[in-house]
Amino acid sequence: MKLIKITCIVMLTIFTLFSIFLTKRLIFRINLPYNEMGRYFDEKMDVVYHYQTVEVFILLLILCILAIILLILIILNKRIKGI
Secondary structure, three states, X not given: OHHHHHHHHHHHHHHHHHHHHHHHHHHHHHOOOOOOOOEEEEOOOOEEEEOXXXXXXXXXXXXXXXXXXXXXXXXXXXXXXXX
């Protein structure tokens, strides 16, 4: 049963780091000056950023937060039962 606890802690760490990464990318993307078509052209990198990716980042961040909450509940539930 300790393997389940260790696995949950590792997954919690991974999801937490991924959510921090997504938050940084989301803040960066939200602050870009998009045109009326929802595009931003970065002249230095020759890349076009689309505003639609902001919505995808928000969805992924919500899923990560839900996974983090679920893993915390699993870890706390296992501790209460003495595992």
